[in-house]
Amino acid sequence: MEQERFDLPQLGQDSSRTYRLGIMGGTFDPIHNGHLVAAEQAYDDLNLDLVVFMPAGSPAFKQGKKIASGEDRYAMTLLATSDNPHFVASRFEVDRPGITYTSETLRLLKEHYPQNVELYFITGADAIADIVRWNNSASIAKNATLVGATRPGYNLDKAAGAIDSSGIDFHVIYLEVPALAISSSYLRERVAKGQSLRYLTPDSVTGYLHKHQLYGAKAGKYAR
Ligand code: ATP
Ligand code: MG
Helix, strand or coil: CCHHHCCCCCCCCCCCCCEEEEEEEECCCCCCHHHHHHHHHHHHHCCCCEEEEEECCCEHHHCCCCCCCHHHHHHHHHHHHCCCCCEEECCCCCCCCCCECHHHHHHHHHHHCCCCEEEEEEEEHHHHHHHCCCCCHHHHHHHEEEEEECCCCCCHHHHHHHHHHHCCCCCEEEECCCCCCCCHHHHHHHHHCCCCCECCECHHHHHHHHHCCHHHCCCCCCCC
């Protein structure tokens, strides 16, 4: 793969050490503080070198649902991560045609980076239980360590049980993220009702989604 075709961060230059790259995948429709806090905590607790946020192009599990364009979701992700030196937003998935499979993303990243770069795929603990059903999950297990951020109301037994019964040797690290019940759906509902998004997502994201009238936002009405 030619490096210049991708906006991936440089990593792995010093062959005498190991690098840890966090990958935060999601629809990010829109990105919110739950995503940002989970990624920041993973960065700290797991000693990651960087966390790359990759909005999905066409998420496998959101087929048939109306989502904001990849361009808008990427722009909001870029805005939300821009003030954090160890967060990077990437077009890697948005620019890939067809359904976005995490297995394919991780395989391509593994191919792109030298061997001393380890991948940590950060996801909500709720998604961990589903991963065993994802396309080519054995390849996910081979290429990355899964980091399951706990979300309120989620019982870890379900994820652990699903992994155990999958027969696949997943490496999973659970991360207790302080009670954050924020979700993109909640933000979309609030925007449609003209309610405030302040402290739920960075103000730059709120500004963008109003300016572009996403999620039923009224033009000019900065409800925050
Ligand atoms: P939606 O409400 O539309 O499903 P979402 O808030 O779950 O959106 P996604 O883009 O689907 O956002 O999530 C991307 C990843 O971030 C998923 O792995 C999800 O489990 C995780 N995640 C989402 N919200 C939180 C949160 N508040 N705390 C920790 N992880 C989260
Ligand atoms: Mg979700």
